[in-house]
Structure formats: C-alpha cells, structure tokens
Amino acid sequence: MMYSKIIGTGSYLPANRVTNQELAAQLAEKGIETSDEWIVSRSGISARHYAAPSEVSSDLAANAAKRALEMAGLNANQIDLIIVATSTPDHFGGFPSTACVVQRKLGITTECAAFDVQAVCSGFVYAVSIADSFIKSGMYKNALIIGAEVFSRIVDFNDRTTCVLFGDGAGAVVLSASSEPGVRAAKLHADGSHGDILCMPGTISNGALAGDAYMYMDGQAVFKLAVSVLEKVANEALELAGMQSSQIDWLIPHQANIRIMQGTAKKLGLPLDKMVVTVDQHGNTSAASIPLALDCAVRDGRVKKGQNVMMEGVGGGFTWGALLVTM
Template sequence: MQDRAPRITGIGHAVPPRVVTNDDLAARLDTSDEWIRSRSGIGTRHHVDPGTATSDLAAEAGALALKHDMRSGGTGHVDLVVLATTTPDRTCPGTAPLVATRLGMGGIPAFDVNAVCSGFLYGLQTATAMVAGGAAGSVLLVAADTFSTIVDPDDRRTAFLFGDGAGAVVLRAGTEPTVHAIDLGSDGTQEDLIITPGGGSRSPGSDERWFAMQGQAVYRQAVDRMTRSTRGVLERVGWGVDEVDRFVGHQANSRILEAVAQRLGLPVERVVMNLDRVGNTAAASIPIALSDAHDRGLLVGGQKLALAAFGGGATWGAAALTWPDLPRA
C-alpha cells in the first residue's frame, strides 16, 4: 500500500565518554599507533566504564532519534522497538524491552535481533517489513554493542579493533519510501570465522568467554560478500554504481571499505568513514556512521545511499536508500 511506505524520520547515536587511543593500547600491548592505523585505519575508540551496559547506550541513542523524529514532525513515540545487538545486558531476558521501558514506552512489543555486525541491516529489514505490512505504524530500530566487554583486552589481534556505541533510527509509514530494497544472506558453515565460543547451550560451562576472529578469512569474505550484496541490491532498484552518492559500509576496517569501493567501481571519496574516531562498533557501526555523517552535513536529502555489512554467522547484507530531508541539530 502506498501509504505504508517506510520512511526514516529520526536518527541519533551515542558513544561512551571514555576515549581509548592507540597510544593507550601501545602502553600495555606489543603494538603502536602506526601499526594499528596501517592495518585498520583506527585512531581512537570509545569504551564503556564498569557498570555501563549495552542498554544504557541503546536508550541514549534511542532517545536522540525520537527527539529528532519530533523535530521532523513525528510524535516521539513508536509502536515497536527492535534492538540489534550481540552484547545484550544478559543472556536472558532480551534487552529491547528494558530499552523500551527506559524510553517511557513500556507495554509495546520489543525484541532483540542478533546478526552480529550485520545486525542493523537485519533489523532494518524487520522494521521496514513491519511498517509496510501494517503490523506497526512506526518502529524505533536501535543497534548497540559493547564489544569491549567480550574482547580479551590482552589480545593484540583484536583488542585494538573494537569500540562501543549505539545508533538508532525511527521509521514511520508514509507515502514515499526512503528504504527501497534490502538484500540479506547467511552461511552457517562459517560460524567459526567470528565467534564467542563459551556461554551458550553448546558449551555452557566453557571458560572461553572471549571473542575470537579469523582475521584474513574475514577480510576476504567481507570484501566478497559486501560487494556482491551491494551489486545485487542496486540491480533490484535499477541504480547504476555511478548513481550512488554515498556508500556507508560496516566500519570494520578502512582497507575493507576501500577494497569494496574499488570492486564496485565507486570513487573512494563517496565512501563514508568514521572508524578512525570510533573503531568497529559492530551492529551499531552503520547507524553511527549515518548519524555522524548527517550531523557533519555529508548526507543531504535526496542522495542515493548504498549500505553494506558482513558479520558473524556468517551474515551479510546491503540496502538501497534515498536519504530523507531531515533537520540538523
């Protein structure tokens, strides 16, 4: 139905105040600022302090998106909350109901989605389908992760990559869509590429609590899957690569983003990057990058955007959007 077209009407993001620099990591690990920047493009990241949880960042980002929604003519209230996260406050229950309650919307449906770094795109598909199908007139989609709580701080291979943060968007039913198409995929045979081995029903008593990743294999798969998924979603909406004004990929590694842009034939200056300041914030990275780019004036109403991500599972996805004309703070 034409009046059920999902539109983005609000956006916001939040990162914890504590900044961790490459030099901070080099003071206790066998690494250096030059080594980290050359391999990832990351200069700083934000980490939560003890006592701060994923729900705290999620609620903060959600509140900002709802406030932005009101400035865009919305009500600041939604029918559904979807939270994409790999680091919930607890294994049970889900974290989304707590976030909804903290935002003053207790009683509405709320649930978690776990697709690791592809979580925002999986959540976006869920939210847009709910709006387009009439199950919800409005959805708050939050993606939040605190990977500093599951990454071994003494692991030189992973400790420098991750930051904590949350990003959120409000989607409402309208007459003209801003989200045009989403492509998703998964491959469970590659679950070991990105994994936290212990804590689940497979190994409940395991001491393997820390996140692990096969870096080179992840790089190859991420470049391949993000490229193919982006091409697929552009074909579905009939856009040529030259029509894409901004490419916003999962902010995992600058080399991955540059390689995807090169394979697509997209000029690197159209690639949105903020990982140099926030690191890899997992599911939160795309909405944080979108919110940051909007705040900096890099996104303008009417621009054609392509989004893409690769995450544990393995999971991947891409989306084609027309950026809405949203007010700035």
C-alpha cells in the same frame, strides 16, 4: 503504496575515548607490544570509546534512541516497534531482551513490540530490513531500530590482533510509514558453514561457563570473505531497486577495516569521497557502526534529504546484507 522512511537518526559514544597510544601503553603493562603505526596500518583505526563499568548496551541504546526521536519529532509513546541489534545484550542468555529494557528506559507505556536481533556486525541491516517489512505490511507505523554494543567486555586484551579493533557505542534510526520511497531494497544472506571464523565459542552448562568467553576472530579469513561478498550484495540491492551504482550518493559500510571499505567502494566504481568513514575514531562497533556513521553524516550535513545511501555489512554467523535507502 506504503513505504518505510528514515525520519530521524541518533547516536551515542561513551565518554572514555582511548587513542592507540593510550591503548598501546596499557597493553605494554601486560607485556603485549603494539603501536599506533601497527594498528593504523592494518585497520585505519586511531581511537575508540569504551563504556564505563556501570554502562550496559541498553544505556547506550537509550541515549542514541532519544536523539533519533528528537530529530524525528516523535515522543517515545508513538513508537510501536523496537528492534535492537546487539551481540552484547544486557543479560546473559539475552532475556529480557535489550529492546525491552530500552522500552522501559525510554518510559514507553504503550504495549509496543520489542525484540533483539543477533547477526553481529550485519545486525543493523537485518533489523532495518525486518522493520521495513513490518511497516510495509501495515502492522506498525513507527519503528525504533538501534545497534548497540559494548564489545570491550568480550574482547581478550591479551590478544593484540583483536583487542585493538573494537569499541563501544550505539546508533539509532526512526523508521516510519511514508508515501515517499525510503527503503528501496534490502538483501540479506547467511552461510553457517563459516561460523567458526568469527564467534564466541563459550557455552553455559549447569549455570557455569564452559569454554572461552572471549570473542574469536580469524582475521585473514574474515577479510577474504568480506571482500568477496560486499560488492556482490550491494549490486544485488541495486538490481532489486532498479538502480545503478552511479546513483549512489553515499556508501556507508560496516566500519570494520579501512582496506575492506576502500576496496568495496572501488569495486562499486565509487570515489572514496563518497564513502562515510568513522572507523578511524570509533573502531569497529559491530552492529552500531552503520547507524553511528549515518548519524554523524546526517548531522554534519553530508547526507541530505533525497539522497541515496547504500549501507552494508558482514558479521559472524557468517551473515551479510545491504540496504539501499533514499533519505
């Protein structure tokens, strides 16, 4: 039987690291009051990274991809599928896709397939699930899956309830055909009836913006929904894999809010020291957050070959999903 397996991870964070204190000082100049204590108590976030004015999602993605390829021991032209999960594509309207731009920036000359996935914070989970299906079918052998975001471009810095939460970054994995089990199970969900609680309400009409170009989030509604679905989807993935939560070595949830993350771990019966946490230093990097956290834990030696990792996230749409992977 053919499986797909993660053989390399990589990540990239922009150089501009902004602490809560620095952000609070910048917002104070606009007459907006916040503080390190206020941000940490509500989200667990202490710092985040912002892309330079010249950096776009494909730049972050390409840097993360190069590191994943290096770990995997592959050259770029061995990749036959690229999927980029992003809500902040390089081009308005999303074309050419950020994945195609990444293909060019990596110097890939083979005619590999390349496309973007838009499932907001669940995007990486969706993208890996898609690539896993392609690889198991025999259509592709080596897939590059990237989550990349520059959310600093779409948050309203006059709204302290959202602007303090998000950061920029990218994470990538190389998923390859293998005779050894890798992706054990994937479970995806969506419910469009909740689309208005986390959205970008603006539209384009006759070449001009109609409505608001900033993201909108009903924080309480998102929190409530996230708490209700994350435990359920993780258990669904475990059931598909024929495994128990006690077999999970590491939980890597979407890094949105430390309280949601801790609540999910407790509901799954996992000790908090089995959960990878990067939200404190990265903020919420949407589709990039799971692969960023995975790469950090692989490179610092926590996540090891043969261990079982549960990855899950929720995002606008409303979308949610979980992956159970043996590294």
